[in-house]
Amino acid sequence: MASDRDALLLYGRWERPRSTGLFGMNWGVTVMAGFLVIAVIMTFVFTQSLPVTGVLALLSVIGMAPLVYSRGGRTGWEMTILRLQFSWAKLRKQTIYRGGVFGQVPGSARMPGIAAGSHMYSYELRDGRRFGLIHYPSKNHFAISLAVQPQGQERVDQWQINEWVAGQGDFLARLGASRGAVGAEVVVESVPDAGARVGAEVRRMTDPNAPAYAKQVMAETVLERGSARVRSDVRLTLTFAPLREASSREVADQAAEIGRRVSTLIVAAAQAGISAAPLSAGELCIYPTRAYNPELVTDLEKIAGTSESDDLRWTGTGPITAEEGWGEYRHNGFTSVSWEMAAPPAGQVPSDTLLPLLAPRMDVPRKRVTIVYRIHSTADAVKLVDNDFREALAAEQSKRGVVSASASLRVQNTNAARSEQARGAGLTRFGMIVTATVPAGDDIPTLRSEIEAMGDSARIGLRRCWGYQAAAFAGSLGIGVVLPEYATISGKFGA
Incomplete structure (x- = not known):
């Protein structure tokens, strides 16, 4: 029983x-x-x-x-401003990037757009493990990434899954209680796997003096993975504002304080079934390099987890050539299309509702799903939940006659959020970016149908990122880019 x-x-x-005004405005x-x-x-x-x-x-x-007027979650004003901004940028040729030694942008191949001004530093945790720290001077944000080994749910009791989900909520609440945390990103990336990563790991583990039979078994392991397939790569990125506890606002002092906090957060993540380890500066360079230069996947897989990855440089992670279109992003002979979450799942869903969207598939071998969390401090959370409740109550009371079920449900949900926050729960606002990459010339309409069908199966409403594909691409990389901080359109007149 x-x-x-x-x-x-x-x-x-x-x-x-x-914020709800008159007549639904x-x-x-x-x-x-x-x-x-x-x-x-x-x-x-x-x-x-x-x-x-x-x-x-x-x-x-x-x-x-x-x-x-609004369509697809955008008002006509927002769509007009987006189109004007994109047309002005295209007229000034700001949608075209040429890197490389002889490119118009100084440096070998820096990332274009909002990540162009970022810098990478390398520091140590207390246990001696090294981690890469990304600094964004324009926003004065600091980001650190953790490699994650998810436990999976095969042959796991339901009570254990429930505890992991509760542990994830506690982890996010702890981030909110930690002053200075501004965001977190969970990236689930599907990448082609031709066995290069396994081969490199097997060669590293194989002792030259081992018996011949043992060497044969290890070699057969590589052969079994020789055929091309798709694997998942998961990581967690935490973004911090300058920490007041640090002795100064210098990057080195901020890194020392962040390192102290991350050691504690790694332990908290383990309670949610997340085995996390900090990524070094070289290892962290692999991910944007692989995204902007998909043709280098095999070469990067061979050096992943080895000392050779330390030779990678942050200034060489971007593409040699890139061009942003209204509905796609072309880079190094590949085309990427990004979607954002327009609506969360309707109603209540089980913990595995995102599985159709996260699972690797051979027909879409290059896919990146990034769940973005906006972290709010305890003080801000109190103001936000109270304000949401007042807005929901005002919207319900402004209706004449029979009140709609959605208005009443919104009041119940916001009131429940107030109660839960008062009992110690944190407040986290979340979004999602989905990016798929295919070779140039592939059928984009078919790709769109596949991705949007995955979103429908996961009960997520996806909306294409019209006019800001380059920014969405950078925001989905899991390198600490908090996209709302770079918004150029006021939300006062949004939908």
Whole structure:
């Protein structure tokens, strides 16, 4: 007989934060509409002219239409601004990148776009393990990445899975209680595997003086993995703002304080079934190099986990050539397309709901799913959950007649978030970026259908990143880029 802890738990109650005004508009649009109405009335009072008032009223309606109309989670105003920004960047040839020794950008092959100004440093933890620290001077953010070995759920009791999920929630709550943490990224990447990584590891482990039979067994292990297949590569990236506990704002002092915290967080991650180890500077260089230069996958797999990876440099991780399109990103003879999460799963879902999207597939061998968490401190969490509850309550009370079920459910969810936060739970806002890469010339419509079908199976609403494919590509790499910090469109008039 199964106990209660063996029951399959469902998870949900996530709400998109938004400010609700009149007639379903947000408060920014409501306030602007109010000003325009007052302007029309005052114009008639002072001019006593119906034609002048009518023209102003018509212009006001035309100006408000893009703010009220929305499609696919974007208002007409947002879509217009995106198109204008992209067209202006294309006109100035800012969507084209040429690296290399003879390129227009100094350096061998730096990453383009928002990651171009980042720097890599190498430091040690207390136990002697080295870790790479990425610094973004423009935002003064520091990022560290951990290689993760997930336990998987095959032949695992349900109660153990439930405890792992609870442990993950505790891990995120601990990040929120840790002052200075601003974000976390979990990257699940599917990459082609021709056995080079296994071969390199077997050669490293094989003793030259071992018996011939033992060497034969090890060699057969490599042969069994000789045929091309796809494997998953998982890592966790933590992003910090400058820590006040550090002795100064210098990078070395910040790295020392981050190293102390990461050692504790690694132990906390183990309680969630996550076996994590810090990535050295050379190992961390492999991931953006592999993403921007997919043709180097086999060569990079051979040096992964060896001292040869220390020869990689952060200034050489980018492509030699890249060009951003409205709906795709072309780099080094490959084309990448990125999607973002437009809507979380509707209703409650089990812990394995993302499995159709995360599982490696031979028909999409290069795929990267990045779950982005925005970490909020305890003080900020109190303000946010209270504000979300007030907004939900105002939206419900503004409805006349029969209140919609969605409005009532939003009030229940935000109130539950307040109660849980008061009992010690953390507040984390999350999103998702999905990037797929194929050789240039492949059928992009088929790729789109495959990825969006995976999202539907995982009950995730995916929306293509129109007009910011290069930024989405960099944000999905798991190198500490917090995309909302680089936003160029105000959210006051968003959907």
